[in-house]
Amino acid sequence: MAIWDFVKDAGKSVFGKAEAAQPAAPAATPADAPKPAAQDDTQRKVDALKAELRALGLGGKDVHLTLRGDTVKIESRGADRETMEKLVLAVGNIEGIAKVEAELPEEPVxxxxxxxxxxxxxxxxxxxxxxxxxxxxxxxxxxxxxxxxxxxxxxxxxxxx
The missing domain is CATH 3.10.350 (Membrane-bound Lytic Murein Transglycosylase D; Chain A)
Structure with missing residues (x-):
């Protein structure tokens, strides 16, 4: 798994004004307990990222995103190399995202x-x-x-x- 750095304060705003990715939610809670606000916020941001990928025609059903703080992990079994590189860039060029983690067969330029x-x-x-x-x-x-x-x-x- 490789990690690429991005300029956190540059890019398209999809999270809303002054809502860059923040630290991740605490560990999971019992199913019957209400979700912490941070966990709801993290899910909202993941949903916003997925919506952006869909708008670009890159958000297939096999694309999975995990947001931890300002880092996004991308997993996809069906994407070819070009599509994976585009996924990394589409997510990384979002304001508030500083790092993207993904598995690529070769180091892209x-x-x-x-x-x-x-x-x-x-x-x-x-x-x-x-x-x-x-x-x-x-x-x-x-x-x-x-x-x-x-x-x-x-x-x-x-x-x-």
């Missing part, structure tokens, strides 16, 4: 966008040709909707050569 960077500059750096920016754009669809709509702190998937 990710790039964290710096202030002032463009897809062309990133393509030049990683692929050797600024004109290959569209390959990076396509590798990050559906999370990216336009090549010019990237932001500092966003993590992008870099396709092979």
């Amino acid at each position: 990710f790039h964290t966008v710096q202030k002032g960077e463009t897809l062309s500059a990133i393509a030049k750096k990683h692929l050797g040709d600024a004109n290959k920016y569209n390959a990076i754009f396509e590798a990050n669809r559906p999370m990216l909707t336009h090549p010019d709509k990237i932001y500092p702190g966003q993590v992008l998937r870099i396709p092979a050569g």
Whole structure:
């Protein structure tokens, strides 16, 4: 299982204003006891993450998310490598998420966008040709909707050569 770091204060807000992921709920309680508020909040946040994945067309029935504090663990038996990489990025680029844990057969190439960077500059750096920016754009669809709509702190998937 590998862990990737993300910029916790950057990304799409799906938890609501000022509701970044907080410490996880305490250990399980008896079934007849009411759920602690923190446990309800954690489940609400997991549901919000799943809704975002569904909106992106990435939330299949075999995708399971576990939220512990600001770390999300992703498990999926049916996802191929490309889909798993997109799941990692879709969840990690959510405001309030600092780390994503997932099982991938090979270490993917990710790039964290710096202030002032463009897809062309990133393509030049990683692929050797600024004109290959569209390959990076396509590798990050559906999370990216336009090549010019990237932001500092966003993590992008870099396709092979």
